[in-house]
Amino acid sequence: MSKSIFKNAIYKTLLNLFNLVIPLIIGPYVVRVIGTELMGRISYTESINMYFAIFAGLGIYQYGIREISRIRDDKKKVNQLFTSLFLLGVIANLIVTPAYLIYINIYFKGAPAFPVMVIYAFNTALTAFYVEWMNEALEDYDFITIKTIIVRSIFIISTLLLIKNQQDFYKYVILNSVTLFLNYSISFARIKRKVKFDFSNLTFTKHLKSLIFIVILSNANTLYTILDKIMLGNHVSENAVSYYTYPQLVNSIVNNLLLSIVLVTVPRLSNLLGNNDEKQYENLLNKICKTYLAFLFPAAIGIFILAKEILILYGGGTQLVASTNVLRIFAAYMITAGFESILTNQVMYVKRKERILVVFILTFGLVNVVFKQILVRTGALTPETAIATTTLANFLLITTEYLYINLKLKIKFSILDFGKLKYLLYSLAFIPISYVISLVFKGFFSYIMLVVLVNGLYYFLVLYITKDEILFTFLSKFMRKKS
Incomplete structure (x- = not known):
């Protein structure tokens, strides 16, 4: 290569x-x-x-x-x-x-x-x-x-x-x-x-x-966030679609940025499997997942904390503030979407398991449709409830995919070990740290800057002190470039 x-x-x-x-x-x-x-x-x-x-x-x-x-x-x-x-x-x-x-x-x-x-x-x-x-x-x-x-x-x-x-x-x-x-x-x-x-x-x-299965797979995926916007447009209003769309856009921007780590490896993983190098595939897969989660968890918690401020900056004023809770729920959705991307793209798809993948995604897409119909019939459909139920459907999907990968495909791959979930535990400390900052600093921009800087420094120090593999890999790459 x-x-x-x-x-x-x-x-x-x-x-x-x-x-x-x-x-x-x-x-x-x-x-x-x-x-x-x-x-x-x-x-x-x-x-x-x-x-x-x-x-x-x-x-x-x-x-x-x-x-x-x-x-x-x-x-x-x-x-x-x-x-x-x-x-x-x-x-x-x-x-x-x-x-x-x-x-x-x-x-x-x-x-x-x-x-x-x-x-x-x-x-x-x-x-x-x-x-x-x-x-x-x-x-x-x-x-x-x-x-x-x-x-x-x-x-x-x-x-x-x-x-x-x-x-x-x-x-x-x-x-x-x-x-x-x-x-x-x-x-x-x-x-x-x-x-x-x-x-x-x-x-x-x-x-x-295979192409037909992928088309079905793509259509099944529309039963998630795309369905939300169509249901909101049909049963609530165009404004409701807008209040859903902007948090979704913020989520997709950040998530796409993070997925750079994951998606560029699809050709390499496919090539390894094409050459029957299963061991190298599993090693690369686990490293990719760990690297991705090291960035995903702090980004999602950061969006949750700064949701209101992000929307004020994005909207150039307070007109999008009504979407604050929608963006906070999207932060949780982003985590489930991240896991789903790895399980779907890096494992099941490159393993040519699109047929069973279609069944999984379609099943829980239909579960999401049922959730939306319940919301419509009870008059509870809002941008917040739309993304909350979609997040729940996505969680059920990744749970099923993960069980299949471990029990059926028997791939040596885990997303539940401490080596990966520790990044979530470290990131959760952002919440009390940011709360203390909010008590002392009331200025809009000073609060944002301090939340980013203090939490970023804390996260870096924790990874450095614990001699985190991912951090030191990046540092070694950077030092090699400098020299």
């Missing part, structure tokens, strides 16, 4: 850090200019569009990363597999995009969200050219990072120059689609310079079974 996992993680982290900064720059501005109701309309439309995008993508992204990673040392096989998967994506897109247009014309014509849905049909059509999975399978994370930073920078500048008031709402929607087109087209052009179309051994039926 010529590419370092550490370097890949650095590039992925840099990318996600940039994606973290973007909402902090653009989010408050767009909320002030366009308003929470119209932003809720965009979020609601995206939720509808997502269902069709799943079918248009046909699960090729996830499947392509796994399968290309296993054969990436054989250029001819890579070319042949890429050609087959790309053509399957085009065929799926030619079916799904017209279906999406028919659907919105039947059910949403005349609705306020209809024009946005028409524009988003372009996004669905673009799915055929979304070949970033090839770049990830080849571990080309430096290109992905640089390209995305440039494209998103253009988006930021264009938004600040063109979006001035509520009348520019549709300009903002179109700008999002144009940015997507630019991002996809650059990646496609890059891949075509490295991989050639090879029609000599086209195979469709061989891949369809």
Whole structure:
């Protein structure tokens, strides 16, 4: 392996850090200019569009990363597999995009969200050219990072120059689609310079079974947070969707940043299994999990403590403060989502257990549907109860996955040992520390800075004193770079 996992993680982290900064720059501005109701309309439309995008993508992204990673040392096989998967994506897109247009014309014509849905049909059509999975399978994370930073920078500048008031709402929607087109087209052009179309051994039926399971898997995942937004839009209001969406966005920004540690290892884990190196796979898996949890637990507890302050900063005022408890619950959801990502992506998926994974995710997705129906019938559906019940469903899911992995797959992997859970115990001390700070310092920015600095210093010292393996690994990497 010529590419370092550490370097890949650095590039992925840099990318996600940039994606973290973007909402902090653009989010408050767009909320002030366009308003929470119209932003809720965009979020609601995206939720509808997502269902069709799943079918248009046909699960090729996830499947392509796994399968290309296993054969990436054989250029001819890579070319042949890429050609087959790309053509399957085009065929799926030619079916799904017209279906999406028919659907919105039947059910949403005349609705306020209809024009946005028409524009988003372009996004669905673009799915055929979304070949970033090839770049990830080849571990080309430096290109992905640089390209995305440039494209998103253009988006930021264009938004600040063109979006001035509520009348520019549709300009903002179109700008999002144009940015997507630019991002996809650059990646496609890059891949075509490295991989050639090879029609000599086209195979469709061989891949369809796994792809269908992945599509079902993706649809099952929509029974979680995407379902929440649709239910809130249908049974509460667009504002309720907005109050749910912004905490979700904060959660996803931070979680995606942390998942840089995990997701860049999928190609490497798949490659190890492709070479039948089970021992190396288990060693890397446990190290990945421990590293991830060392960052996940303090981040989640930090979000819980600073929920109100984060939303004030993000919203540029107090208009999002009503979402404070939603964000606090999302902090708990983030922990369950982190465990679920490891169990799903790093274990069951790379082990080609997507069939049983579909059963698990679909089962507890349906449990979540039942939870939501109970909330609707009792009049208790709110952004808070929506994410709380989704968190519960996710907890039941990861419990089932974990039991299956240990009892059925018999992988030497634990998420319950002290070596991993100690990071949660250390992080829980942030709560009393922050409470003491709040009693002494009343200033908004001084409180935030002290909470971050004092808790960060405490966490570092605890890891240093206990000679934590993860901390010293990072320190050694850093010192090696300096020298």
